[in-house]
Amino acid sequence: MNNTGIFAVKPIADYHEEAAGKHLVRALGVPALVAFGIGGIIGTGIFVLTGLAAAQHAGPAIVISFIIAGIGCMFAGLCYSEFAGMVPVAGSAYAYSYATLGEIVAWFVGWNLVLEYMMACSTVAVGWSRYFVKLLDLYGINIFPAWLTSAPFEASEVGFEIHRTTAFINLPAILIIAAATALCYKGIKESATVNTIIVAIKVSIVVAVIVFGAIYVNTSLWAPYIPKNNGTFGEFGWSGILQASAIIFFAYIGFDGVSTVVQEAKDPARSVPIGMLGSLAICTVLYILMSSVMTGLVPYQQLNDAAPVAVALEAHPQLSWLTSWVIWGALFGLTSVIITMIIPQARIWLTMSRDGLMPKYFGAVHPKFRTPHIATLITGVLAATFAGLLPIGILGELVSIGTLVAFIVVCIGVLVLRYTRPDLPRPFRVPAVWFTSIMGVLFCAGMAASLPTATWMRLVLWSAVGFALYFFYGYSHSRLRRGAPEPPAAAAASGAGTR
Numbered sequence: 001m002n003n004t005g006i007f008a009v010k011p012i013a014d015y016h017e018e019a020a021g022k023h024l025v026r027a028l029g030v031p032a033l034v035a036f037g038i039g040g041i042i043g044t045g046i047f048v049l050t051g052l053a054a055a056q057h058a059g060p061a062i063v064i065s066f067i068i069a070g071i072g073c074m075f076a077g078l079c080y081s082e083f084a085g086m087v088p089v090a091g092s093a094y095a096y097s098y099a100t101l102g103e104i105v106a107w108f109v110g111w112n113l114v115l116e117y118m119m120a121c122s123t124v125a126v127g128w129s130r131y132f133v134k135l136l137d138l139y140g141i142n143i144f145p146a147w148l149t150s151a152p153f154e155a156s157e158v159g160f161e162i163h164r165t166t167a168f169i170n171l172p173a174i175l176i177i178a179a180a181t182a183l184c185y186k187g188i189k190e191s192a193t194v195n196t197i198i199v200a201i202k203v204s205i206v207v208a209v210i211v212f213g214a215i216y217v218n219t220s221l222w223a224p225y226i227p228k229n230n231g232t233f234g235e236f237g238w239s240g241i242l243q244a245s246a247i248i249f250f251a252y253i254g255f256d257g258v259s260t261v262v263q264e265a266k267d268p269a270r271s272v273p274i275g276m277l278g279s280l281a282i283c284t285v286l287y288i289l290m291s292s293v294m295t296g297l298v299p300y301q302q303l304n305d306a307a308p309v310a311v312a313l314e315a316h317p318q319l320s321w322l323t324s325w326v327i328w329g330a331l332f333g334l335t336s337v338i339i340t341m342i343i344p345q346a347r348i349w350l351t352m353s354r355d356g357l358m359p360k361y362f363g364a365v366h367p368k369f370r371t372p373h374i375a376t377l378i379t380g381v382l383a384a385t386f387a388g389l390l391p392i393g394i395l396g397e398l399v400s401i402g403t404l405v406a407f408i409v410v411c412i413g414v415l416v417l418r419y420t421r422p423d424l425p426r427p428f429r430v431p432a433v434w435f436t437s438i439m440g441v442l443f444c445a446g447m448a449a450s451l452p453t454a455t456w457m458r459l460v461l462w463s464a465v466g467f468a469l470y471f472f473y474g475y476s477h478s479r480l481r482r483g484a485p486e487p488p489a490a491a492a493a494s495g496a497g498t499r
Contacts, residue, residue, distance in 0.1 A: 006475065010098040049250060050062065051294060051303030051309070053247045055300055061227075069248055077276045079411045081276060083095075083099075085428040109409050111462070120254075125338055147166060148170075173388055176335065184343050205329030210289045216316050221298070253399060254340055343376075350365075357474035401459050405459075
């Protein structure tokens with residue numbers, strides 16, 4: 001096995017040894033993991049992107065777009081599930097890449113997971129701020145002036161230039177991340193409990209919109225189901241459906257976060273696959289039903305709004321009573337997404353630190369709360385900074401590309417490990433692995449290819465910074481190539497009891 005150079009591969013046995021430690025609390029059962037996955041998925045997608053993608057790209061056929069994106073995620077989820085059973089540690093796609101494709105690839109994936117989790121946390125916080133201000137307006141409360149609820153910077157329409165705005169800072173976005181960070185610092189069990197409660201609330205509201213809204217659906221608004229393309233790629237027709245699937249892919253980000261808490265899951269070989277695939281299946285059904293109801297309540301062109309669900313409801317006076325509940329549901333939904341973005345990011349940094357690729361304080365575990373408290377604080381501070389200073393456009397454009405890169409690597413990694421280590425025990429095996437893995441790569445690569453050129457340019461810039469950090473610090477501190485033992489802090493934590 002190659003344990004030298006930038007393509008050093010970490011033995012699977014090392015991961016099993018790490019998983020046997022007790023530095024993290026195994027407190028999450030199947031219900032909590034399913035709720036964790038749902039908490040990460042239902043948020044910006046169902047409350048914002050559904051309407052925008054329907055109005056601008058797919059029309060009523062937005063349902064097909066959700067199915068396409070969901071299938072791509074399903075293939076990736078199956079590959080994640082096989083790895084989660086074999087490599088039962090908190091590093092998700094980073095750890096899987098380290099075990100199959102080598103250290104430099106693992107670093108690249110881990111660095112891009114920062115785009116998925118931390119930037120998604122910031123993006124959702126900006127959306128939360130908008131809904132929070134809308135709620136205050138609904139009740140006639142004006143405690144936040146406009147210059148305290150918007151980003152002080154904005155991107156130019158062309159190129160990478162950033163301009164100042166009249167705003168000072170997005171304070172509500174900072175405050176919600178601070179509150180979520182404090183909760184995640186306290187403990188995984190408390191975070192999971194709060195998340196489960198929030199998930200129950202927001203799913204109940206989504207179901208209420210589906211059930212009561214279905215009564216007033218006008219099926220004639222679904223014709224034509226696939227609007228004719230207007231001559232531009234991505235604007236209706238089948239190209240519009242495909243473009244919409246790449247846009248609403250953001251709506252599915254979060255289910256893979258279940259794999260990052262595998263060391264805190266009970267019976268992870270069984271519960272983690274159920275948590276990932278179960279939450280993905282539930283949310284796909286809810287997305288399909290919700291988008292069908294919304295496009296049946298109003299002409300799809302009217303959904304071109306930052307709050308499309310409210311627009312659809314307000315068109316029917318009989319449903320106006322649901323509007324305030326939808327706003328509350330959006331706030332709860334986005335809050336749980338923030339929680340389920342902070343937790344995975346902190347645990348990825350913890351794993352990278354234990355491998356020596358990040359400074360050792362990223363891997364510190366609180367002696368009482370048994371959480372990676374320093375990594376959690378760093379995640380919260382950085383996410384709050386980005387959310388307070390940058391607009392949702394700059395933040396959101398990097399999230400999907402970082403996630404798609406991770407998904408592609410995981411799908412390839414499953415195939416590689418089937419060939420290089422067929423002897424390894426696999427508590428969960430991907431069915432029809434060649435078909436599933438290749439289709440996962442094709443679906444994710446296709447969605448990535450449809451993203452704007454500027455997004456790829458920013459990915460290249462972000463990757464260049466990441467590789468510079470790797471060669472400046474990670475390469476020389478890698479425990480794998482130095483043959484170093486487990487860090488003292490981790491070893492001490494491994495011998496400690498759980499609370």
